[in-house]
Amino acid sequence: MRYAETGYNLEIDLTRKNIEKVATDPRDTELYLGGLGTSAKVLWDRVTPEIKPFSEENLLIFSAGLLCGTPAVGCNRTIVSTISPQTELMAYSMMGGFFAPELKYAGYDKVIIRGKSKKLVYLWIHNDKVEIRDASHLKGKGTVETAELIKKEINDPKAHVAAIGLAGENKVYYASVEQGRSSASRGGIGAVMGDKGLKAIVVRGKKDINIARPGEYIELCDEVLNYIKFREENPIQGVPPILAGLGSPQEMKIHDEKWHTENFTWGNARERRKDFWTEEVAAKWSESMDKVQTRLLSCYNCPMQCGASINVPGISTYMMKCYSKLTYTMAAFSDLDFGFKIVQRATEYGVDGFTTPQVMAFALELYEAGILTDKDMPGMPSDSEGRFYWLLDKIVNREGIGDILANGTYWAAKKIGNGAQAYAHNNIKKHEQLPLKLGMLHPLYFVMYCTGEKMNITQIEGNFPQSPFATQEDKEAFVKDWFQVPDDKFKQYLLDWEMRGEKSIPNYPTPQMTSEIVDWQERMHYIDDSLGMCAGLSSFPLKPPYHMHNYPKFISAATGMDMDEDKLTQAARRNRTLIRAFNIRRGMSRKDEKPPEDHWRKRFPELEKELLDTYYAFRGWNEDGVPTKEYLHELDMDYVSQDLEQRGLLK
Amino acid sequence: MVEDVIEKKTVKVIKVDVDKCIGCRACELVCSAFHAEPKYSSTNPAKARIRLIMDEFNDIYIPLYAGEYTDAECNGRNVYTIDGKTYDECTFCRASCPSRDFFKDPDSGLPLKCDMCLDDPPLEEPLCVQACRCDALTYEEVEQEEEKEESPDEMETGLQSLVKKHGTKKVMESLARISKEAD
Incomplete structure (x- = not known):
């Protein structure tokens, strides 16, 4: 028996109208956890760099996280991944709501969609019964409207619907997938769904999700709920x-x-x-x-x-x-x-x-x-x-x-020309960013903006404060019960961080400290995205209820796998590195790794170079930002270095 | 099988405030986990003995507890309008009944009924109430004297429905065969 996960993916070929239920390899769970991690592995294996966003061969993957559907509080995220029409790199966008748990209860960890339907269709997943249904009557309908119409049509108010609207149908490069009170918006995945002729995925499940060590697991969940309450009061x-x-x-x-x-x-x-x-x-x-x-x-x-x-x-x-x-x-x-x-x-x-x-x-x-x-x-x-x-x-x-x-x-x-390019001033890797324009370069944010595979700062930043506290008392009060830090040295970094003077931005945190802090923050995001945890209870806010110390216990008790902090760190780094390698294979390189030019008024080219060099080296990448053969070997990913070598991307 | 007794007893009351519900369905999730065998070993809201009636576009959020099993559908249905929202009678009905698939175990088809999380030692509050952090569900114990119809236990309810569905003879035969196989 598989625990926490179902052990099955649904493979849908919309060209041939073929539906298959495929058992997954439990070794992949140990290496990549699930959710974004195992989806990235599927994309690496099957979507080669020649495949374009609107190719038939491009995959669109709706994935539940490893712990979705279990009692873990807030673990409900669906991770949708594909090739972005806007960046032509991997797009992965998450949505909350109810879709992922329902998919697990229906008996699947992922829905992997390939091919294209000539006519607009929707997919109806009801436990073992899966149908590709005509959606021509839903053409042009709104996302909310579509969900309501489909629920009436199938006569099941408890079904959950992830749908595209007119923007997705017309392949707008920033079309979203909407699902009730949540949406997977970034990267234009709705356009890929529209290109595939898929209006919606509808899911209803009535099967069990099993927990390996139930007593232990439910206690961990209670601790999280209690800490949420504590944080509300404090x-x-x-x-x-x-x-x-x-x-x-x-x-x-x-x-x-x-x-x-x-x-x-x-x-x-x-x-x-x-x-x-x-x-x-x-x-x-x-x-x-x-x-x-x-x-x-x-x-x-x-x-x-x-x-x-x-x-x-x-x-x-x-x-x-x-x-x-x-x-x-x-x-x-x-x-x-x-x-x-x-x-x-x-x-x-x-x-x-x-x-x-x-x-x-x-x-x-x-x-x-x-x-x-x-x-x-x-x-x-x-x-x-x-x-x-x-x-x-x-x-x-x-x-x-x-x-x-x-x-x-x-x-x-680019198309309008005539000087229009100067007005598209807020992009990283062709993708629009949060509208922020600030004064002094911030080393943490510089590295996160440049190197984040998600290209969206809210999905990279998180557990370390954005700026120093004003007084020493404030700092001490903050670090006093900051047990979430993976290592006590982070408390010292915060205690020493000043608003002005020698130990202030841009020179402090130092490039080495910056690398360590960024590593912690993105590690948390990669774990969340694999488990299906909402960043809002984990990687995004200060002092969250989920952290590096209780996550291994959650994973062990839910899945029965033997997980500890080192192994979990390794898995998060593996996922981070795999997505980096995927994007490198699609042509991304160091020259693309820069913030919008006007993001900060005060810039420091030498320091910026040092920040990137230090982070790359810390990460196990060469100076071009490509993961080294040694580092890939350490992560059990020789298959990646072989591929990169064959393509001449790694020497 | 059913006898009337008069006793002074503590009545367990779950109060439902639909205005406070945030639609998270934590109640369904923990209910299914608590009643899993062994306890907490699996989750499946379709097996919960509480069900959130959720109609987001009419702002309807009604947590509903599984009540008694009934082997016949009602004759005729009434429709209620409250605050401009229309509900059919079944919306509020707690019964596990033949006309719909609510409150039935999806694997066996057997009826489900809320048991207030009967446990040894007893829980302070039913688990759904503990999981409800927005106080849509609250718990009270009221001391009162009452004439009570002793209800058959869960296994009996299940057996009764099987007997109704398949007839006594078939159920007896199956039981005999199963117990033989078990030996």
């Missing part, structure tokens, strides 16, 4: 409210947006409004929140309530989570009333809440600069909000200028 002092608690983060609960609205930039990642958050704004925005929120919501088996049911009078209900509350508002220089309204349409269309508003703000800047003209924007309204709606419709329908903008700022700027 928020972290000396940080903005959004960073003080747990969650992914709790944008629906928290009304105080001083930090986001004043630190992050407005428009096309341009303007910082340092005195924006007045009492008047605070009162108005609180009222906007309270007016439309009917209920706070959680994902499967989680008490955090990061989502909410949103009811704006006159438009249909949808569920919101996280930062999309602010991205449209800030890109359009508008207010929350507008934000709550436009996100409803964006959710039905199925588009990424980070990239989409930025693309629209980019288009409006080009228009103001005269690079795009009235000829390109026929019939565009004159007000900012009206323009955002107009652009959104054009983009998801790929109409006129929308067809160009639908490929994101990098590709659109």
Whole structure:
């Protein structure tokens, strides 16, 4: 018997309409854990660099994490991976909600989709019964609308639906997959799903997930719940409210947006409004929140309530989570009333809440600069909000200028030319970033931005504070019960870190310390993404309930595998390295590893080189950022070095 | 089999506040884990004795406990409108019944019923209440005198439904064969 996992994947060939249930190799679980790790292995084995995002051979993998469906609190994430149409590198995006546990209860760890259907179809997985069904009547329907229609059609209100909207059908490069109160948004996986002619995956399961050592496991789960309660009662002092608690983060609960609205930039990642958050704004925005929120919501088996049911009078209900509350508002220089309204349409269309508003703000800047003209924007309204709606419709329908903008700022700027490229200023590896523009180079963030395979800072940063505490007392108070650190040296790094002077950014933490801190943070993310744990209870917030010390116990008790901190560290590094090697094989190299040029005003080329060199060496990579043969051998991945050698990427 | 007794006893009450529910279904998950054999050895919400009726677009979140098994469907169904939301009568029904597949073990088809997490030593609160961190489910013990119909235990309920479905003779034959094989 397999524990925690089901031991089976579903293989769907949409070209041949073939469905197979395939047993997986338990040795892969020991090496790569599950979720993102085992998906990366499948992609490495089967998606060679010649395969393009919209090739029939490209795979689209929906994977549950290793511990999804077990009683582990907050472990509900579906990891969706494929080749991104935008970056042409691996895209992996996670969603919470209910899909992954339901998939496990249906008896599968992953759904691996290949080929393309000529007609629009949806996949209905109901335990051992799996059907490819006609979806032509759902063409053009919104994601939320589609989910409701399908649940009625199959007459099962407990089924869970992951669907694309019009954006996915039209292969918008930043189309998302939406699933009730969550979505897998980054990297354009919705476009790949649309290209495959797959409107939705619907799942319902009634089978058992087994736990190897039940008594031990349930005790660990109780400890986590109790610690969540402790953290609720003891928020972290000396940080903005959004960073003080747990969650992914709790944008629906928290009304105080001083930090986001004043630190992050407005428009096309341009303007910082340092005195924006007045009492008047605070009162108005609180009222906007309270007016439309009917209920706070959680994902499967989680008490955090990061989502909410949103009811704006006159438009249909949808569920919101996280930062999309602010991205449209800030890109359009508008207010929350507008934000709550436009996100409803964006959710039905199925588009990424980070990239989409930025693309629209980019288009409006080009228009103001005269690079795009009235000829390109026929019939565009004159007000900012009206323009955002107009652009959104054009983009998801790929109409006129929308067809160009639908490929994101990098590709659109290239196509538009005439100086447009300078306006696509907030990308890393062709992918739009958080709208942040800051002063002094930050060594931790420099390394994370440059080297993170996810290309999305919220999925790389986390457990180490973003900036030093103001006073020695604050620092000491913070480290006092900081048991999550993998090693006590991290406490000292924080104690010594100053706001100003010798031990402040950019020179402190030193390149070596930076490498160690980044390694800890990304290690946590790679473990979460393999187990299916929500980052909001683990890798993302300060002092989380899951950490390097209790994770090995969770994995051992759930699976029966013999796991310890060293082995888990090794598995996380293996997964991190495999995705790096996959991207290297697709042409990524050191020259791509840089932050947006204007991310920091004060830059230090020599220090930056040293930071990258030190991190690469620490990671076991050569100076080109390619994993070395020795390091790959240490990770039991000789098959990777052989492949890289054959392709001349490793000498 | 069923006899009436009058006794002073502690009544266990789970209070449900649907306005507080956050729709996480932790109650379903822990219920299925608690009733697994051995305890906590597996999870499967389809086997839970609590079921969250969730209709996100009408803002309906109703945790419902499995009640008695009934071998016949109701004649006719009523429809209720509360606060502009429409519910059919079955929405609130706790019975395991032939007209729907709720509260039946998906493997055996046998009816499931909430037992308030009967355990030795007894739990402080049923597990669903412990797992509900938003206080949609709370637990109270009320002392009261009552005339009580002693209900058959779980195995008997199961056997009764098997007898209803297959007839006494077939069940007896199967039992005899199984016990022989077990010997």
